[in-house]
Amino acid sequence: MLEAGFLVLFIGALLLSHKQIKSVILPQNFISKPKNSLKTKENDESESISKPSPLMITPEEVANYDDRPWRPFRWPYHQTMSIFKLDINHWLDMDKYYQHYINEKKRIRMKYGKQNFDWLPEGYDACFELMETVTQHMLNRYPLLFTLLKDGKGKVVKNEVTNEILDMSLPLKQHPLIYVSKMAKEDFYVVLKNPKDGLHYLVAAAVPFPGGSFGIDSKIGKHLDIIHEDVPYYKEKLQKSMERWFNKMNVNEPVERASWYITWDSHLKVNNIYQIAKFKPNLKLEMESTDPKDFNVRVERQTLRRLPKSQAIIFTNHPVFYSIEEMKDEPMIPSILKKILYEGPQDILKYKNFEFIRDHLSDYLDKLIKRQYELAIINEETPLKTQPNYPFAHWVKTDFDQLKGWNNPSDSYSKQHMKTHGFNKEKLANNE
Template sequence: MVDASLILLIVGVTISLILSKNQINLFVAKFKKSGLQGIVNDSKSETSKAKGRAAYGAPGNNDDEPIPKPTPLMITPEQVATYDDRPWRPFRWPYHQTMSIFKLDINHWLDMDKYYVHYIEEKKRIWKKYGKENIDWLPEGEDASFELMDTVTEHLIERYPLLFTVLKDGGPLDFDNQVPGTGKIIRNELTKEILDMTLPLKQHPLLYVTQMAKEDFYLVKKRPDGLHYLVAAAVPFPGGSFGVDRKIGRNLDVIHEEVPYYKEKLQKSMERWFERMRPCDPVERASWYISWDHKLRVNNVFQLPEFNPNMDTDIKSTDPRDFNVRVERQTLRRLPKSKAIIFTNHPVFYSIDEMKDEPLIPSLIRKIIFEGPRDIIKYKNFESFRDHIVSYLDGLIKRQIDLGLIKEDTPLKTLPSYPFAHWVKTEFDYTNGGFNNPNFDKAKSNYLEKAKKEVQFAND
């Protein structure tokens, strides 16, 4: 869930630090050769390697290192319509409140996929219907909001020159002096919208960001009391666990008071990481939960009784093959001028069915939803549906044994390709039209039409 994921992201970085350049190369080499051989205990291996990691990319106060810039990717709107996101598989065993954090390749800060237009349309609908329940800002977050808009705009123009066209360039934005005419006018070639971001702005910067990127954005700043506060947020897709209207202006201790193990294990590490993070050190990770829909604002698994009093009936009437994993793909980076920290989240759905031929994935999912940490099982509502899908998972596990994909005594541990699918062989450069599971019998699956029909509850 989104609020827990923000905490876990920071703690994971604090414990594990950032991969050195040499280790990234070693990871890629190992990743290309990965299969079932050499499966490792992820949590233990990351802990044991932490001391040996070099200072490259480690958090600190030196801002002299250059901020990474993206490499142009010459893809067209027609190509985006067939692209799949990177195939995240963030399943670990043993399952702990620490996790691997990877130095973010800035080319993948704001990725494209075939659901882009759907996400942008949903953002518009949610803003129109719910307003500041999902998108809000404080006066102290204005400078960070302007800088975020400028950062997102520049990134998208540089990374996707055929998707975002500059119609007018009025020069760098001058937020401090509000110089009229500075800024850009661009055309989003995917939605055909023209966005006039010259000063004075016609709408708040967060609304422009919402019309360009499919990610959710949180902006956090440090106040004189030494704590970090949420000062602005554009979060149409919290999944059900995060209301911006209830969190804006509050410090991270209050925001995460319901997160399992927060006070005992996470609180000090979080503030320490925020204090030391540099603009040149963006990172990424992913978390996950399970539901039986593709909703973006509130997934069915987190519906409250007043909106869905028949949750149990709803679950039992759903084919287990229709259950999916919602992966929360997250990044964290600091803005250089305002010093605000950007946390992004992008939900990606993968059906359990499309992962059925990936060795050990059904086994890992089954293990985690029944034997993971007790508070996490409760927090992610695993108990509400796990008995309904366990026979299905058992069938997939037996099928993998019968096909020779795994053996009955294959060690159940985090896969060496973590956090991605084992079959990925590229270095994530979107060759061959995106990432498509070669073993999935519904190749190039697309849940778009189904997702458009899934609005059922008043708090959709």
């Protein structure tokens, strides 16, 4: 589905929508902790986790906050890792869609269960450490949004945005990933290395927002190579580098990147572009009857980090929608989108279903390109290439104010425009 990148787990486990994947059994004696997993601050300072700076926003102010304005559009459009060092302040960002994402996580978990939330016993310690890490991160980063009510044998925390009390006292009443999903809007994957064969396996996942029609339950316990065997260019360009990357990754070296595709809806579990006829038999007619102005770019904001105790690799994914219309006056964006839709690598065009929508969007993009010429945003001498502020919008500085967070300053952007406005769960397809 989406663009292959530095974490092949996401590319296959998230992006392969309805393709069948071979079953793989975990090797015997699979254990959740490598021999060096007991590193602590006392014996290895480099393995301690960096703390974020406090962001003093109130629950009422959350509705005015945006994610950083991603524009991950490149030309030439090659399959590359395109990773950036992650500022820990932006590991779990807060934005105006937070309440909607939390509500949808609960709805999807209650309706679909193991299809989107699944785990192996071998991954429990890593999930528990993740829960502790997310809890402490939210308390440190958002002290006015998360209140510590009790700290002893496990924490009791109040989410001030949702007004939910999260009782994580021991023994836990729910799996650690459930508590994580009640605090953070991101999807989470937990990957562990098996010291017997030196390879990485998916041992737990809380993924309500994959964007495609597949189940996480069918991927738990699988080796990354098998999960990604149908991903374009995986064997040729990514397979060896992924294992090397995982093996060398240190605790305080988190990274981030962004992938993207185009759709005409803002659903989270299954986007229209990856729907199947069983659930939407009139999909082409629906697509062609949708005004191109209503098409969105779904940006998948992804992070990767290692936990110090379990040595688990934690991958997060968070979808953010931007309408093509709101980007119409950003230099070269319409031109790059048009170029990619028709001249990108063939395997990627098929993988993202660009061929399905491009003719419907072609005239609209041409009008936007013409508009940029008329407004002197670009001219005949402007080279068609990745823009200097990649992967962010042209008007922003990449050294975001860590204390004030991020508010979108674009004159053309309305704070009242919510992608979740008009969301009606009664109109969702049966697999959404």
